[in-house]
Amino acid sequence: MTAPSTAEADADAADAHDAWPAAAYARDDGAGARNRLLVLPSVICSRLVADRIADAVPGAVSAGHDHGCAQLGADEEQTERTLTGVATNPNVAGAVVVGLGCEGVQSDRLAGALADRGVPVRELSIQGVGGSDEAVDRGVDAATELAASAPRTTAADLGDLTVGVVSSDLQASTVDCADPLIGAFVDRVVDAGGRVVVAGTERLRPHGDAVRETMAEDVAARYEEVIESSPSRTAGLTRRASARSFDELARLWGERPVRDVLPYGAPATHESGVALVNAPTEFAEASTALAAAGAHVVLHATGDGIPTGHPVVPVCKVTGDAETYAALQGDIDVDARTADVADLSTLVGRVVGGERTRAEEHGLTTFAISRAGPSM
Amino acid sequence: MDEFEGYRRPDGTVGVRNRVAIIPVSVTASSLAERIAADAGDGVVATPHGMGSNQPTPAREQTRRVLRGVGRNPNVGAALVVALGTEAIDADDVADAVADAGRPVETLRIREAGGTAAAIERGVDLAASLRADADGARRESADAAELIFAVECGGSDATSGIAANPAVGAAGDRLVAAGGTVSFSETPEFIGAEHILAERCVDDETRERLLDRVEAREDMAREMGVDLRGAQPTPGNQEGGLTTIEEKSLGAIAKGGTTPVEGMVDYAEPLPQGAGLVLMDTPGYDVESVVGKVAGGAQVVAFTTGRGSTTGNPVAPVIKVTGNPKTWDRMANNIDVNASTVMEGESLSAIGERIFGTLLDVADGRRTEAERRGLTEFAINEVQPTTGGERA
């Protein structure tokens, strides 16, 4: 069984028109670029049930993951925080939380946190309803209750956005071509008063002093506490990152000052400008962190052409690599060798307004959460 | 003579199923594997996971070992290894393990196929042709001694240690007597009972390894500065009456029966055939733990549950056993064996015989409830970096 394709999730793909302001869904606290009904398993043991529920309900997507039990302290908190954050993303219209019943990240507690944050939510557990067959049936009922097609009744401009950004590798085409293109768009977003969140912080490890210099003192202290104190899981990548200068790496976010540092899975709360989130460059984990931070859309610089999308946020794939673009043309949204920032801005506007990204067209998504401790 | 009918493989092992496995080398190819399996139809399964990208060496090595082990499992009739094409774990490396075990195998790289849509189409075609290849295999007579029987407990409650686990242990003793291998794992669930297992170890090396691995698990809680409770025992364990890890462990080890502990292997390391009772060092986390033993070559899994775990595995049939009469009632569609009859007077050895009989039936081809529902959960344990250096 596979997660339902996001290609079916949005029935209202926008026609070609001026990209900005983009037509968007109204939310209590802003706007959404998508109107996803999220079927969210609290634990790996309920992920297949969640997939089946989402498959059966038009407009629903599932976010199956491998965690939710046998986790210690800060590691369990991180998983729970992330699930909460993803379900409160502006692109989510409502959520059905599905648990097994005996797990660490209890489904009713998770649903309660979502209800507290104003997310329309239903909850059930496999053990609570008496089995997986029953859980699929009840889950479909619950999701159908929540699913309502809504019109796009508001408009979002650059300044209204939270844009997630991640660069997956240190290839020359990425650092010298794709990153700066994204960075130029970040400039526009920040100039307009919008928010940007940057994942993929292992690359910054060798450049601690330089990073902190772009931050106010309290933010620098947070950077040390949140990012530098956690053990590096990718020593090789960190080592290679020392071969590039900080300025080169910072082009990804337009070399703007960093206003905040977020723990993995936490929502962005800064008013505008650039924040870093403690997330790896591995795309599935990075995009989840960006979704939990509240990103409406994610820009992904990838020299390898990692093609997978995300169930909750549309992802624009940007590459500067000729071979990759030739091999994976159907999976790449932007050829950074030839596109300029105006092109990228137009694309993002159309995507926010409903046009499907390449990843949304093929519909393959991965949802993964970074761990902060061992499975027990 | 305890026999079953299984698929004899060129490497001498016997499978109880004849799956076509779609194995992604990394998280990047994981959803592709799931999609190919979904579109390719019956008998084609995927082993999706979140590993294989930017992993430091110890973690990458463990991932590689799991993928190769799963591909070689006797239940795999053929395999398709899928990748983006740029990962540190090479698709050919995993495919070679499958080929060395005498099964048909193909590789598929998204970059070579021309992108995702083309890879899905190509993958489904390859899966169909691999399915045809695998269909040439026929079941033939095999001895129970050729079984590696994995035993797991999850969603445990107080009935696990009283009924389900000792009953499964009795079945395991039966298989050991018949010349087979029984493996249980879940190292955190030795904490508080390890002295009992230690006494049954046949040599010092096994005993030292066991005690060392238990200490390593306890150290993990120490390093995180937290009480193990909450992770172990879980909220469901506690609701079901298990108060401490010691109590849980004392009940848990009963599922391994009463025979001597012949050895202990690492996560996803090969389990020896015809070896009696062999432990594997895994987390207690069910899905990762079962995957470790299946990667080690286990063909069938018995999984005891008090609260009602519903998980299965794509490669090996999982037999669910409960000692909780309410769970048997409520969740009959997800449970295979009722061990709660012990409370009505049926002896543990009689239930053990029933479980042993079920083991042979399932080996012959009878589908478990998890199989009938396509419940095929899969995850790979990730080696975590620690402040004091890498450790499994």
Add this chain to the structure above:
Amino acid sequence: MKGTVVGDALVMDAADAVATALDDLSAGTTLPPTEGTPVDAPLEVREDVPFGHKIALRRIDAGDEIRKYGEVIGRATVAIEAGEWVHTHNCESTRGRGDLAAAGGDA
């Protein structure tokens, strides 16, 4: 079944300080004296004990080890009277105590 049935409860070993409820037990239920177990006089269950949970078979002092299966399963965090429910509110583990290690104590 392993262990000895004592009314609606099960005692796993003669050295045990607790029995396991085989049904939801209401306060007032009596466990009969049974040979081969620590219950040598009628024991009144003093509070509701859910199915699968434990009942103290005798007084357990704070800090004392508690045995089930003939082995230590934890220690009492407060004094426990015979017939009381024994669980996470009055019984703690002696293992995996990273919290104690973090606070500078002994695990």
